[in-house]
Amino acid sequence: MRKILDDTLLRFDELERLMSAPEVLSDSSKLQRIAREHGSIAKLATKYRRFKQLNEQILEATELLHSADVELRELAELEIPELKLERETIWNDLLDMTIGGADANRTSLVLEIRAGTGGEEAALFARDLYEMYKHYCEDRGWKVEILSFNPTELGGFKEMVLGIDGEGCFRCLQFESGGHRVQRVPETEAKGRIHTSAATVAVMAEPEDVEIDLKPEDYRLDRFCASGPGGQHVNKTASAVRLTHFETGIVVSCQDEKSQHKNLAKALRVLKTRLYESKREEEQKKRSEERLSKIGSGDRSERIRTYNFPENRVTDHRIGLTIYKLDSILAGNLAPVIDGLLEYEKRELRSAFDSTI
Numbered sequence: 001m002r003k004i005l006d007d008t009l010l011r012f013d014e015l016e017r018l019m020s021a022p023e024v025l026s027d028s029s030k031l032q033r034i035a036r037e038h039g040s041i042a043k044l045a046t047k048y049r050r051f052k053q054l055n056e057q058i059l060e061a062t063e064l065l066h067s068a069d070v071e072l073r074e075l076a077e078l079e080i081p082e083l084k085l086e087r088e089t090i091w092n093d094l095l096d097m098t099i100g101g102a103d104a105n106r107t108s109l110v111l112e113i114r115a116g117t118g119g120e121e122a123a124l125f126a127r128d129l130y131e132m133y134k135h136y137c138e139d140r141g142w143k144v145e146i147l148s149f150n151p152t153e154l155g156g157f158k159e160m161v162l163g164i165d166g167e168g169c170f171r172c173l174q175f176e177s178g179g180h181r182v183q184r185v186p187e188t189e190a191k192g193r194i195h196t197s198a199a200t201v202a203v204m205a206e207p208e209d210v211e212i213d214l215k216p217e218d219y220r221l222d223r224f225c226a227s228g229p230g231g232q233h234v235n236k237t238a239s240a241v242r243l244t245h246f247e248t249g250i251v252v253s254c255q256d257e258k259s260q261h262k263n264l265a266k267a268l269r270v271l272k273t274r275l276y277e278s279k280r281e282e283e284q285k286k287r288s289e290e291r292l293s294k295i296g297s298g299d300r301s302e303r304i305r306t307y308n309f310p311e312n313r314v315t316d317h318r319i320g321l322t323i324y325k326l327d328s329i330l331a332g333n334l335a336p337v338i339d340g341l342l343e344y345e346k347r348e349l350r351s352a353f354d355s356t357i
Helices: 002-018 028-064 070-098 119-139 169-176 260-286 326-330 335-352
Strands: 108-115 143-151 157-165 178-184 195-205 219-224 240-245 251-254 303-308 313-316 321-323
Touching: 002 028, 002 070, 028 070, 070 335, 108 119, 108 169, 108 260, 119 143, 119 157, 119 169, 119 178, 119 195, 119 326, 143 251, 143 260, 157 169, 157 260, 169 195, 169 335, 195 260, 219 260, 240 260, 251 260, 303 326, 313 326, 313 335, 321 335
Parallel strands: 178 303
Antiparallel strands: 108 157, 108 195, 143 157, 178 195, 219 240, 240 251, 303 313, 313 321
16 A cells, blocks of 8 residues: 555656646647646545655654653644644545555446356346446446447347446446356246356456557457347448457457447457456566455456345345345445445555554
8 A cells, every 4th residue: 555655646746747847848648648647646646745744743743742842842732633633534535545556546447247157047137237337327427338248139248348437436346346146036937946147247447548558560450240139230331340469369349339430449448458457467466465455356256246136135245244125236226335345445454554654
């Protein structure tokens, strides 16, 4: 956490210098890019700067407690509690803002939902998860855009890829990555038996363009005709695109837009995000000796939550949270679950780091 805060403040100071540099002021596109990055970290950086100032002021005031000057001692005695109270408030804010590491304050992400074991029932559950996240995001005023989807004949999804933009979106949704299990009587079940099926979710912070250097020669672009469930052609023109990244082998396809240009733009957005996620995972492995989140690593193979329809119950297995309001949660009222996860992680951070950093 300290490294994240120190690096952020260092970068913020550098950006402030760059914004007044003649070579930047004369280049409007560069100035805009720097200003955007500056704005994205300003809140965290200024809070941490103030936090460090308070630590210095508390240290100075503590030294005055031993002064021979009575007035200075009395002034320090009055000042120290006020300084500590302000520091504690800012410390709580910093804990909130750094849950999720360096990407905590990203304002855009890519969320992928894939049907797992369970056939058509798993695809229908993937649709339910999509609706749940969609309503949750819209209630918060976040923009939700479908980047790619692969529907089934009964109205489910084999795969759904969403782009989500909005203040606090990554911080709130970061712990949704993993395996989601559902227990219910499927629509296709004639004998009323309860089935168990699953879907996986991946939440990936979306990088700025400057963070991922992706050139046309880095990937192969294939064009093909879009098709729907059952092989029916959505259109007869080659508007769908498939990108294959040579170095990593990552493949991204997009076909939901009639315009090839729009499909390409969406596919590039997903590809850049997956490349950034791959890079982030490598860095995490290198820092494996450091403390990782107790909530989870975001591995899709990790079962994180069960949705039990007969009992109207949702259980998050990572923190032992059980809520008997499944219908409300699937309607998009995810706050009780997400707030519980964030509060748990905040307690873990607080116990791992001393507030004086």
